[in-house]
Amino acid sequence: MRAEERVIDNIGKMLILSLSACELLRKAVLEKNKILLEEISRIERDGDDLRRSTARQIYRGAFLPYLRTNILRLVEDVDDILNTTDKAGKYFRKIEDLGFLENSIEIERILDLNVMLCKILSKNFIEFFKVPEKLSEAMIVVRMLEKEADNLKHSILENLKKKDLEFWDGIFTFNFIEALEEISDVVEDTMDTLQVVVLSL
Amino acid sequence: MNRRLEVVDPELTVLEVIEKIVNKRIRSVIVRLKERDYGVITVRDIVYKCLVKGIDPEDLKAYEIASKPLVTVEKGTTVEEILAIMEKSKIGNVFVREGDKIVGSITLMDIMTGYLIGRLL
Amino acid sequence: MIEIELISLVAFLLIAFSIGSNDTSNAFGICIGCRIISVRKSIIPLFALVLIGALFQGDRVVKTVGYELVATSVQISAVALIISAVIIVIANIRGLPVSTHQVIVGSLFGSGVAFGTSVSVETLSKIVLSWLLSPFISGFLAILVFLSIEKFLRHYNFLQVEKILKSLLLCSAVVIAYNMGANELATAIAPIARSRDYHSIAFLGAISVSIGAFTLSRRIAETLCKGITTLDPKSGLSAHFGAGLAVYLFTILGMPVSATYSLVGGITAVGLLKGVRTVKFRVLKRIALNWAFAPILAFILSSIASKIYLWI
Numbered sequence: 001m002r003a004e005e006r007v008i009d010n011i012g013k014m015l016i017l018s019l020s021a022c023e024l025l026r027k028a029v030l031e032k033n034k035i036l037l038e039e040i041s042r043i044e045r046d047g048d049d050l051r052r053s054t055a056r057q058i059y060r061g062a063f064l065p066y067l068r069t070n071i072l073r074l075v076e077d078v079d080d081i082l083n084t085t086d087k088a089g090k091y092f093r094k095i096e097d098l099g100f101l102e103n104s105i106e107i108e109r110i111l112d113l114n115v116m117l118c119k120i121l122s123k124n125f126i127e128f129f130k131v132p133e134k135l136s137e138a139m140i141v142v143r144m145l146e147k148e149a150d151n152l153k154h155s156i157l158e159n160l161k162k163k164d165l166e167f168w169d170g171i172f173t174f175n176f177i178e179a180l181e182e183i184s185d186v187v188e189d190t191m192d193t194l195q196v197v198v199l200s201l
Numbered sequence: 202m203n204r205r206l207e208v209v210d211p212e213l214t215v216l217e218v219i220e221k222i223v224n225k226r227i228r229s230v231i232v233r234l235k236e237r238d239y240g241v242i243t244v245r246d247i248v249y250k251c252l253v254k255g256i257d258p259e260d261l262k263a264y265e266i267a268s269k270p271l272v273t274v275e276k277g278t279t280v281e282e283i284l285a286i287m288e289k290s291k292i293g294n295v296f297v298r299e300g301d302k303i304v305g306s307i308t309l310m311d312i313m314t315g316y317l318i319g320r321l322l
Numbered sequence: 323m324i325e326i327e328l329i330s331l332v333a334f335l336l337i338a339f340s341i342g343s344n345d346t347s348n349a350f351g352i353c354i355g356c357r358i359i360s361v362r363k364s365i366i367p368l369f370a371l372v373l374i375g376a377l378f379q380g381d382r383v384v385k386t387v388g389y390e391l392v393a394t395s396v397q398i399s400a401v402a403l404i405i406s407a408v409i410i411v412i413a414n415i416r417g418l419p420v421s422t423h424q425v426i427v428g429s430l431f432g433s434g435v436a437f438g439t440s441v442s443v444e445t446l447s448k449i450v451l452s453w454l455l456s457p458f459i460s461g462f463l464a465i466l467v468f469l470s471i472e473k474f475l476r477h478y479n480f481l482q483v484e485k486i487l488k489s490l491l492l493c494s495a496v497v498i499a500y501n502m503g504a505n506e507l508a509t510a511i512a513p514i515a516r517s518r519d520y521h522s523i524a525f526l527g528a529i530s531v532s533i534g535a536f537t538l539s540r541r542i543a544e545t546l547c548k549g550i551t552t553l554d555p556k557s558g559l560s561a562h563f564g565a566g567l568a569v570y571l572f573t574i575l576g577m578p579v580s581a582t583y584s585l586v587g588g589i590t591a592v593g594l595l596k597g598v599r600t601v602k603f604r605v606l607k608r609i610a611l612n613w614a615f616a617p618i619l620a621f622i623l624s625s626i627a628s629k630i631y632l633w634i
Contacts, residue, residue: 004484061357063484064555105204120321130479134321141317151226155205158224201475201483201555 003062007071008126010054011078015122017047018081022118022183025085025092026111032098037089047082051075070197077190081118084186088179094172100160106152110180113149117142117187132198139191146188153181202297202305208233209242211264215251218242218263228308229294232267237301240267243294273298274307280315283307326400330514331526333403337510338527340410341422342368342534345506348581349498352562358488359495361536368499369532375503376511376524382576383505384520387427388512390445392434399513401631402430405624406510409616419609420616421580423509424453428620430513436628452577453613456568457587463571464564464588465595471556487555494559497566498581505569507531509578553589557596561588583613 001009021043028036054075058068101107120138128135156177165173207221207230218230222244229243242263250266251258273296274283283295293309349371350364388394406425413420427449434441471490475483507527514523553561565584572579586609 002485004481008481064356064487066553066555066558067484109205116318116322120318124321129481132480137317138321141314141321144314144317152205155225155227198480201480201487 003057003060007054007057007062007075008129010050010057011075012122012125014047014050014054014075014078014082015118015125017043017050018078018085019115019118019122021047021082021085022111022114025089026115028089029092029101029111030108032101034093037093040086040089044082044086047079051079067197067200070193070200074190074193074197077186077193080186081183081190084179084183085114088176088183091172091176091179095169095176097166097169100163100165100173104156104159106156106159107177107180110149110152110156110177110184113145113152114180114183114187117145117184121187121190128194129198135191135195135198139195142188142191146184149181149184153177202307203311204305206231206303206306208239209263211240211262211267213263215247215258215261215263215266219247219258222247228310229306230263231271231296231303232263234264234267234269238269239271239296239303240264240269241271241294241296242267271296271303273303275299276304280312284312326396327517330396330400330403331518333400333407334510334514334523335526335530336407337403337410337422337426338507338530339534340407340414341502341506341510342531343537344414344419344534345422345502345581346499346531346535348565348585349495349502352558353491353495356488356491358492365532365536367496368502368535369528371496371499372503372507372531373524373528375500375505376507376528377503377521379504379573380508380511380524381520383508383573383578384512384515386445386449386512386576387430387509387578388515390442391427391449392430392441393439394430394434394513394516395437395439396517397631398430398433398437398439398628399517401433401628402426402513402624403510405429405433405627406620409620409623419582419612421582421613422506423578423580424613424617425620426509426513427578428617429624432621432624433628436625437632449577452572452575452579453583456572456579456584457590459571460565460568460584460587461591462564463567464560464591467563467567468557468560468592468595471560475556487559490559491555491562494563494566497570498562501566501569501573501581502531503528505573505578506581512578553592557592558589561585561592564588564591583609 021040024036024040024043028034028040055072058072058075062068063071120141124134124138128138157174160170160173160177205225205227207225207227209218209221209230209232211232211234221230222228229241232240232242234240246266246268247258251261272286272290272292272294274286276297276299278297286295287293287309295307296303297305297307346364346368350359350368353359354361354364392398403426406422406429409425409429410420410422427446431441431446475486478486503524507524511520511523511527562585565581565588568584568587569579569581586606590606
């Protein structure tokens, strides 16, 4: 396999990992099963390994120098999806009072959105390099979903304000929700970088 | 389908309804007029029935501008049927009921998003 | 007499060495910078291409410079080559960019005039005209290459484009390396072409070029390459390819022209096409000054040296 193909392949693998991580996070939160979060951390470490080996490939000469900066940024963006998912998981683990989850359709929806975003990205990743039109289409969808996630976050925080929470639980819940929304944000960033890469040739 | 529904009291002022729509970042609220009798307030209602007429939104109650009746479809209705209903009633938002309970809403925007996502997944 | 021939041979080898250490960057510099090929791996094709270039088409430039320009004698060649070598080596040590062609042509003409042999002003004007035209022709060709790859690559996706660009860069490097032999090394061979067997000189020259490239490889990816790599790949490739084609064109015409100046022409033209000022005006001015100064200096020094030689 050529060095470039290996890099693309690795990024694809990282995206599949991020999809698994988001699915696990969804399951862990909805089932209030904190043991599943361990698995997310493990996936995040796998992602780190992949990121390192991909960066090494790029350093050794995959891609024209002109593209390398952006390809590396793409790798880091994808890694950021994993990191943010792990971060959300870690905050969730610290929350003791999970009362805010009671019939919260909105949190479930954000979790669904994140899974959907990762799925869009990982499923079409290779195709995006080949068909730029598909990328533009996906960008519209991703932007729409990200906006929805952002709206949901504000609505959730609005509801959260009304709740009487213990100080640390409040902080962790707040951070958890922020991180949850950040995942969709990072996916959007990844798409932007991907477009820069594809358009740069 | 969007399961986030905001049901408000008919005695709320229009200003409070606006506040809800803005804070929750939603597009419409349901007004419970009587038991099992619902109306809907969208941004459209607020603008046409209140603001344009120069009425102070603090002086107007939610039930006064709510559109009735609520157009609902049974859960499990196909997208094509929903689109036909929307076209016929010239609306962009229908509600989904399960039995006699309203469980969600579908907007034209949702249909478009769903369609685009379907192309990618 | 043997000493003079030996000294001129050493001077020739020094010049070849400097061609290798300075101008390999024009050929394989970008490829090395892009890590398409390593420094070590580039030496063998470099040697082969320079040799093939010198053997196949070097005779045209040799004919112009070594026969038509000045009716060389052993002494004339010796003085010209020694002066050229001195100027080139000093310029290299000081890090000043000079074109070997210009220095050799300048000093050869200088010593020819000083020795009083028949010199052809007509040939000199042709050569100077080529120097003047080469950056523009190279710029024109670069734009042509740019427009055609732009059109051609539209049908390919990102990954394919990347692959094609890399192969084209290598092709372009091959053309320039070939030119190094057929034009640049041939210019250096020209003064001594009459007194020696062309083939063995070309072989020795190619070896010296390779050694030069290998020992001073640190400098390979520097200088102009930077100007090219800051361009996007398509423009950089076009400038590179345009320069390669332009020099090849002049090689066929038997005119000694500098690949470096052609590259500057290519880069500037593509930059202008895309509305980017790729080469700063100050740099262009310095290059132009250098361009005029180097052959004149070589001419003067060589005339003085010849007079001194005759006086002794």
